Amino acid sequence: MYNIYAQTKFSSDCSYKFIQLAPDLLEYVESGGGELSIKVPDEKKHYAVLCTENKTYQLIQMNHTNTVLLSNDTSVNKMGQNVSSNQLSGEEEAKIVSFASLSYEYEPRVTSGHINVENLPVFDGQKLSSSSTNVTVDQILDLSPISKTEFFVEWYDLCGTEYKNQAATLSGSFVTEILSTLLTILIAEGVDYRQELEAAQIIEWMQAQNANMTSAFIETVLHKFGICNKDIVTLDHKKIPAWFGLQALIDTHSRILTENDFLLSWKSSLPAFYNVPIDLKQLRGNFCRPSAQEKNKIQHINPNSLSVGDLSARFKDLFSVSKEWDYDEFVPFIDKYLPVGKKPESLILKYARKRRMGKKIVVCQR
Structure with missing residues (x-):
């Protein structure tokens, strides 16, 4: 038989919470390959999350009345083999630590994570908007319920950047200006914009064109509209025209237009000699067809409204x-x-x- 060493009086200066570990989380912990952290966001609508280097798990409280045994793998395996206590050394036998009846434990479920940029200042190409929030990018990372790898993917997608050591976002008009400058320079230099590009060379060309375009601003745009592998960038020529199309849609100020009129406006907003296909399907989730009788007309909708x-x-x-x-x-x-x-x-x-x-x-x- 086994002797179970149970602690009957718990320390008053600490408490314990149990978290179930799915196979991928268990493998991550046992490999010792990276950081594991718990983040609790300020917003009431968001749950506490468990973060690895590249995944975010929402912690769901699972209520139950089960008894929980705390023991080590060696003892559990030998218990499964129905080994008697006289076949265990004293050291192994004592590794069955305790048992307890807990009312709940946490179950991690994969989630997408979240970054709140609403209160960050916006840089429009000339100046930074006023804001009561003054934090660094690292501080935003620490406060956001999201893993580090996923953070930077979403951060750049939200046009997040750094200006004078302060976290900020780029305005839509300035992002469009950076993109237009980038494509115009590539075409003027005779570079095939569909091939792999050197990030350092792009930054050098663009800063020579406009000193307000810092390396941080340019890197934000390159990450948002391309795949960056160390110093090499491959632009995404589906995301780029979709961005120009969205800005053209916003510029309609919710006027009702025919598809053909809008497509002409969209095409004219692209840099000269930048030849890529455009299709309204790229802008789904940003427009409606207000008239059932006239299906060829569209109107902008801001999904955030x-x-x-x-x-x-x-x-x-x-x-x-x-x-x-x-x-x-x-x-x-x-x-x-x-x-x-x-x-x-x-x-x-x-x-x-x-x-x-x-x-x-x-x-x-x-």
Whole structure:
């Protein structure tokens, strides 16, 4: 038989919490290959998260009434083999530490993480906007419930940068200016913008053109619109025209335009001799078709202006601008709110309905 050494009186200056470890987390811990940290964001709507170097796990409290045994692997394995206590040394036997009845433990679930840049100052190419927040990029990383690798991917995607050792974001107009300058220089230098590029050479050319474009600003744009592998950059020529298209859509100030008129405006916003295909599909999640009778007309919608916390209210907002939606144009407005493992139909069937019209599927109110 086993002797279980249970601590019956717990120290008053500390407490213990149990976290279940999935196979990938257990492997990460046992490999000793990186940092493991718990972050608790200030926002009430976000849970505490467990972060490895490149993954973020939301910690979900799982309530139960189970008894928990704390022991080492050697003892557990020998218990599984039904070994009697006289076959264990005293040292091994004592490795069964304790047992306890806990009311809950934490289950880590993979999540996307989050960065809040709402209060950061914005640089528009000339000056930094006023802001009560003055923090460094490292401080933003420490405060954000997201792993380090995922942080920098999202940070650059949000146009995050550094200005005089202060964390900031770049304005949309300045990002467009940097992109236009980049592509114009590459074309003027006779460089094939579809091939791998040297980051150092790009920075040198662009700073010679505009001294306000610091290396930090340029690196933000290169990471946002390209794949950076050390000092080599490969631009993404799907993201770049989509960015110009979004800015052209924003510049319409929500006026209703025909598809052809907008496409001409979008094409003219691209740098001269920058030849890439453009398609409205690239801008899904940013426009609607306000008239069911005139399907060739579009209108800009800022997705951030729609309700966020209440999905029912978000659906109502969408149907207030258009009573009927093409399925593929509706889904981008809700896909980021889908529960893990769920399909868009699960939300659509709950808050709306869909029906087939010829070859198309449309989403409409109940």
